[in-house]
Amino acid sequence: MKRILIFSGTTEGRQLADILDASGICADVCVATEYGHEVMTEGKYRNIHTGRLAEDEMKEFMQNGDYTAAVDATHPYAVLVSSNIRQAAEQVRLPYYRLRRTLQSAGEENNVIYAKSQQECVRALEQTTGNILLTTGSKELHCYCENETLKKRLFVRVLPGMESIEICHRNGITGKQIIAMQGPFSEEMNLALFHQYQIAHMVTKESGATGGFSEKISAAKKAGVSVYVIKNPEAENGEQKENLEEILKEIERLTGKEIRRKKMQVSLVGIGMGNTKLITEEVAERIRSADLLFGAKRLLDAVPAQWNLSARRLPYYLAKDILPYLETSVPQAVILFSGDTGFYSGAEKMVQALQERCDMEVSVCPGISSVSYLAARSGNSWQDAKIISLHGTDHMELLMEAVRTNRKVFVITSGVLDVREIGKRLLDCGLKETAVTVGYALSYPDEQIKTLSPEECIQLADEGLFTCLIQNKEIHETGKDADRKFLTHGLPDDAFCRDKVPMTKEEVRETAICKMQLKENSVVYDIGSGTGSIAVEMARLSKNLTVYAIERKPEAASLIEKNCEKFELSNVKVIRGEAPLALADLPVPTHAFIGGSNGSLMAILTDLYQKNPRMRVVVTAITLETVGAVSSILNEFPVEQEEIIQMSVGRAKKAGRYHLMQAENPVFILSFYFAGGAEQ
Template identity: 45%
Template sequence: MKNVLIFSGTTEGRRLAETLVKNGIFCHVCVATEYGVQVMESSELMQVHMGRLDVDAMKELYADIRPDVVIDATHPFAKIVSENIRESLQNRGIPYVRLERRLDAEEDFGKEEVFADSQAVCQALLARQGNILLTTGSKELHIFCRDERLRKRLIVRVLPGMESLSLCYENGLEGNQIIAMQGPFSEEINTAIYRQYDIRHMVTKESGSIGGMEEKLSAARKMGIRSYVIARPKTDTGNWQIYDEKEILAALEDLLGCRLQADDGLTEENEAEVLSEADKAYGQMHVALVGIGMGAEDYLTCRGKGAILNADYIFGASRIIEPFSAGVEKYPYYLAADIVPKIKELLAEKKRGNIAILFSGDTGFYSGCKKLYEALQNIEGLSVEIIPGISSLVYLASKIPTSWEDAKIISTHGVAEDKWISRLLWIGLHEKKVFFLTSGLEDVRKIGSLFMRYAPQLKIYLGYQLSYAEEDVLCLTPRECLLLEKEGLYVGMLYNDMPQTIYSGAGLSDEWMLRTKVPMTKEEIRHLSVAKLRLTPEAVCYDIGCGSGSISVEMAMLSPGIRVYAIDSVEEAVALTRKNSDRFGLKNVQVVQGMAPEGMENFPEPTHAFIGGSRGNMAAILKNLYAKNPSMRVVINAISLETLSEIMGCLKTWKVTDLDITQVQISKAKTLGDYHMMMGQNPVTIVSFQFTSN
């Protein structure tokens, strides 16, 4: 059997491999990334090798598979790879063929600017204003992201592979700057992207018609967008020949000594002629993501019912799809990982028609619809619509009855217990209404036990088997929730008519804290120190030398998403911090007895740290923090001059930004008979800064 090795990386390379396989030729295909593997059709006559190869690795591959021909179908801009392939083949006697898309000889870029390389484009863009759409892929992102003035203006369109996305984030791009899609794209799609992101400049490589260059340029011309074209590198042909897709089969026939037939599949043009008018409107298949409400058919919308009645295929959890028509193909799948491969399989079998994928409740309310919708966008031949349903939140509110627009929402279903308990307790203590979804009876009992301890006075409304014959709506105390015995579907709402006040910033009074002889950071100093930490809603904070725990409590009270890890070497201080945390119902504070930094070994990576006491280990503590996160924010309180001197010495070791040193002297009035005298407290120096790895 003939054996061909293809270094791929282009659409032409993939097509050639598939054509050779159909002709009975065994193909080894080398691709650089995981995405390159995903787009290849699987076949017993094809073996795909993933990873970038240097010259020595290529030679080892030749010795292993002994190819009859080596085909270089890498991207025209990947000059180094092509040079490595040719170098690795020297004196080996293996025929070499270069497959490369040809550019139209009469290519005229009109008003578009043509540049020799990416650096030249960057220089031109720095002199102009406005958002930039970069369509040149991910390999040269670093060139455009070096200068922050350019990086902040970029919208990049890259392949939807992990390597491309990783390179985007490694180069400092934010999620809202990344479009991960497989091209090429029509003029209409390019126009929509230009408009959506307010694009003023578009950068492309000279990739020819297969790369969708004309569609990009045409859309840009019509919208008055400036285009920048990076010219294809000049090729030194040497003594080897370049072939395009139309020519290469004839060349391979001579080299392999066999007859090769081109792929006779439908072209894009004649396939369009076969489609019906409905197919033209919807594509090969139309997918409806349908929210069916709580379950009973009475609460299914007319639009949703119509989509199900017209479906040729129905997907969903077994209990959801069971009542619907048995005259269609039904698949008991509800995860995107199961549904997407089956739809691709149907498309590969040239199936057409309507698909209904059913979700309980509403498609936008803790539904798998979101993830599946995103996954379906990458499948050609599909049109997708979302049909909302009635959520259990709306239904339960109508049964209580109460409004729901002022309710907070939380789900315990599929969420780690330590996370949902902490969040539900915090919200339940501070909000009047909290709607919650559960995984069943066990969650309801845990919720009852939680609030029986911290807020036994609140009411818990429970909806059981909503919309079904056995439906029941209950109003219980937390204690009564422990007595429930019926298994089934539960949703609920906490009602707290006396919620605790939430402060928008630090604001706890010293009088609210439990006190012993353990030192405590005083109220005003505490408020200022926490403010200088600039905590975010999901911050991970260390409280080093936590003392009474007043700083830990103050930080944890700001948001249920904040996680506080407190440490102190004194047993009494650790016990007091735990009591104060429990006093405020805080499940997001973890307290450890130990000496810093050794005792912090098992703490997760921090985003912020407060140091109230170091026991002479300031240098070691800061070194440990920097090693864990070289860009975290730190606030330190110093009372003695020796501690301040130690801090200043340490700051010479690491690069920091936003350094602020503030000394605070607090005086508070004390009543003496009919008079009030200001009594001064010890001055405190507050040092705040940001570590930087640059």
């Protein structure tokens, strides 16, 4: 039966051998040392050969075996060995594949020095003082032992095999200088070694996730240890390399046998707020059976060590940092998320990133969110509440709008500064009768839940994690609907600050806004804005809509600003100036309302058409001459869906026991789309 020849000695080689054995594909695995044999367990369909082979011995080995292909899964730094394997395979015409390891870089950190070779690294270390932790293995140890002064500064971390320890002894490394341990090592373990041996410098290879490279770099940065990185020699030789999946496909093609790929089980789990008593049994079971645990340090610390003593804990929570570790097939990995995985969590994006991989099964386990916890502890429901997060966002104005119009609002905060700002904003908005239930350090031993006034929120001093429930007593006590915001626009005229500035009347205003046909993210010019009544009503429709109120009269522009402040609108930008010159630097509009042009209508429409030849325009006019002028001007532009309506509004005025109708001036509303080229 045809066999696969694997030159191993790495985690990736062991994984390949295990997959082939599980699929009934025969393989011979060559390892250099007895220790390599120990970690490469026997299999039903594989034989293990122990001992170093020269090139001619490799050639003879290949000729004597009935092999389909040779896979080089040796260490990336074993350049000579890889060269011998490749040349031997070429001589016997055996297909050769180089199994690629996913490497990691230390980037451009200030404490990292790159060296092209061991000799270059030695020369650099000779210019330093202080203890050195050597993590490059035993084979190149002799380079660092030629200088007696340098040798005395060394602490050497090697594999716990007799061969490695004998090499240390031959090079004059004493017992107290030898750290014989099997990696990879966590950041905490590296830090402990740095402190124990008072390390000033560390030497490492530019290895991948399986070699614990990133944990070395992060630990060194925290400890102030200089890092000397021996650059990967394979990165510059241009040799064709394949990843595990590519090699498996080639073996399937060569052998004609299907390889059963055991998918990695990746669980995204919510662990609540930190108290292990609130972690669900399902989540606890996943954690206990995990080989890898990922999460922010705070979350990793929340999981008791005794739950899983063998799992490797990695302080990463972004997909770009986690995915390299999942290149090495481990049976089960768990990614920790605070609270609930479906509530303001990074779990959704993580699922999307992981689902692109066909070699893993992804599952999501929910947890208890801080909102559901606070609701229960304070005796409130949360299904009828508005929920807003201030964590890493600028949603304070959105929060104030929600408090004004909802009986209950739950808030996720970034800390005590947010709670203080909430108290200040509530007072500024005239919401001093609101009650704020503040949950501090929820589920932890120092948990506090108390109800505060806005003034008391401002005085909070404790730093930490806060979740709040804001209750609007006015809505609660008067029994009004939970949401008091009207679904339609339509503010009365007397709601606006006006003075003597002309203003579009209410009925005309509402009809004109309907004719605008606004959308969620529209950019609107209100030209000749006057008091800003049109701008204000449009802006109130959606926080995602942006209105530029252009007004040439200073007193009118000041009124617009007052009205925007009165209605707490941040999406209206007041532009002091006369159109069309004042439009020059504004973003491209999608809509424009022209309530006054000061005789420059042709120039304004020309400018609008140049900015966006597909935009929507609405113009109001009082005189027939203006209507005629607009109609004439529109003949100069391609337009579509053109419409002209005339409104006559009568308003009743009470006179004693009677109501007399008083007519307002008739108003013309012209609306159309420019029908030019593509929208800019």
